[in-house]
Amino acid sequence: ASLVTVLFHLGEMATATQSLDEDTFEALGVELGYKIQIVSPEDEDKELLEDFGLDLDAELEAETDEELEPRAPIVTVMGHVDHGKTRLLDAIRHADVISGEAGGITQHIGAYQVHHEHDGVTRAITFIDTPGHEAFTAMRARGAQVTDIAILVVAADDGVMPQTIEALNHAQAANVPIVVAVNKVDKEGANPDKIRQQLTEYNLVAEEWGGDTMFVDVSALKGQGIDELLQAVLLTADAGLDLRANPNKDARGVAVEAHLDKGRGAVATVLVNSGTLRVGDAIVAGTAHGRVRAMFDEHDNLVTEATPARPVLVIGLTSVPGAGDSFIVAEDDRTARQIAEKRAAAERAAQLAKRRKRISLEDFNKALEEGKVDTLNLIIKGDVSGAVEALEDALLQIDVGDEVDLRIIHRGVGAVTQNDVNLATVDNAIIIGFNVRPAERVQDMADREGVDMRFYSVIYRALEDVEASLKGMLKPEY
């Protein structure tokens, strides 16, 4: 019986080209008498590190209470566009009781730390300096959870908006406690209580209304309420979070931002989760590796070590890691390089596997004969509308026979965009470009997603290829 039939008996309606979820796979395995093990990329990486004698989970579990020391909470600011996230991050920077205005200009390195004083006790708080839930979610997608507390900014003159809800959903899904900053209270018509009212619908009930969420009225513009907000963050941390880490071991953490700097080469801002990072350490971040040549804090001061929750800009990596990539200190340079190389190889293999899933013009006919497809979906982009129309007309006149449909699912004038690639991914389409080229970014994305893009400057060449593909005559080029 075909897999589709077996699946049908398991109560799953599936088509031959559909991908299945993990539960279905496991049920399928049981039915067919196989034990199916689904290996996630995280598990794979865990195994890779274990080959080098690194078991990070076991390391954390083995830590004793005496080894753990308090660390600063790490905070992300989220909320609807224009509600004041960027302004608030600025205001908070200026509220630092240690560096303050005198601490010089703050560099944007992706995260910063401020100090707050209450009842004579000074404590540090770390802020992720990229506002919004997109960065938060992108990092989570890479398996990195760096945020301990989310500040949800809601403008008192505007109220709860779509991205407010999105942001709070993301925070709640990640089990990250929320402190609400009701912003722009300086504005006429601001109604902070309305915000409290609206948010009760989303299980955020203000403490003063009997709930357990702290709401603080602020004006990022005027710098009002910032101390109270920082205090609320610390109280929220103390109420439910056990923020401790062992500083006395090799550093482990996350790269929160990275780029290529003209003068300094690959630079990455890392946030240490546990251990202490020192100048001279051999490190791996994602598929990048190197030795820490120098470290800077957010005031561009050189630092020699970074303890848990202390963001630093690291110089000395051989390439740029991705935001959200984990980093670790390795025994020596050689180990760091080997881990990075193995990861890069695993990544390439995963990409290849992904690429094989999508259709290309060369293998279309084979997929057709195997009954995996019955439609050739095309996206046409050209430099002028006349050319796009001419190409479309000519393509639609190809005699395709009965078994197959040729559909132009999208056409347009201009370069191939990321949107086109996205569409091709969703609809398993092939992109035909006439007298246009894709931006490098777009080409990379197509390679990554395994989308077949073809470029022509003569219409009949495009027709020839499509015809040959339909007849199974187009030979792969290697």
Ligand code: GDP
């Ligand atoms: P973001 O998109 O959430 O990062 O919002 P911004 O920080 O860029 O702020 C959007 C606009 O609102 C800017 O024009 C800010 O000057 C203004 N704004 C931010 N905070 C306040 C505030 O507390 N009071 C007033 N009146 N305006 C503010």
